[in-house]
Amino acid sequence: MDIAQTPAKALAMQGFMMYMTGSSVSIISIMVVGMSLLNSAQALAAVNQRFERVADGHISLILPKLIYVALNCVFLGMGLYKCSSLGLLPSTAVDFISRLPSKAYRAEVSSVPV
Template sequence: MDKGKSVMGSGRRWAIEFTDNSTSHSSRDIPDPPGFTRASQDQDDSAVSKQKKDAEANWKSQKAWEVAQAPVKNLFMMAFMMWMAGSTVHLFSIGITFSALLQPLNALRGVGKVFEPFKDNRVDLLTPKLVYILLNLAGLGLGIWKLNTLGLLPTNVSDWVSSLPPAQEVEYSGGGIPL
């Protein structure tokens, strides 16, 4: 292109003059290019957005199930740690047992927060929440079982002797009279 020549004067085939100052033209007056219709674009956009929403709902559902099944890993690890701690009462076994009790309790208390990122009208969260709750209840049961194994739960009659009333005396022995 030579210097000093205008764009329109250069003889280009696809040149557009932007110096039209008339306000009578609007974007509606300009015809759509061949093969383009606004209705098809709207339909394509709605189909693409629907596909995106469906993909997002599927992803949220999949992630919700992953979160719901996460306590299974914790169950096996905690069971192994309890087995390694033994059945005698000492600091390590008590610490592991109370950890096994507190983790499921905290998880059960925060079920709503755990599944908050996956909240959507198209995603069913009831079943993953129930699975999550059941697995955490199984973990809680494992901790209670370990408490019983350690003998820290009052399950025998002898554990409640202090709360029983004293037995009534049936006989009295006073000894003999000294001579």
């Protein structure tokens, strides 16, 4: 269970770092968010490797692995929330306006000669 609870020890520090970077887009805030997303994605990809040294076949590691995955999903959610608050994620209809088809406007026609 100690391995499963390892991400919880860094949760407050990561939240504090995201809070201190502010709400403006700068290189520091991008780096903090990027590292948060990258580290949580790498941790989710290496769950079985993390628990290899304690896996002996006699004890079930399903609950510790689920806790580990859940805590890393919290980290991932914090990073995505920060991306959304910085305006880096497309979350409104205006963000997708370039995908709308443009209307073909017809030139006005008059029967009065110019």
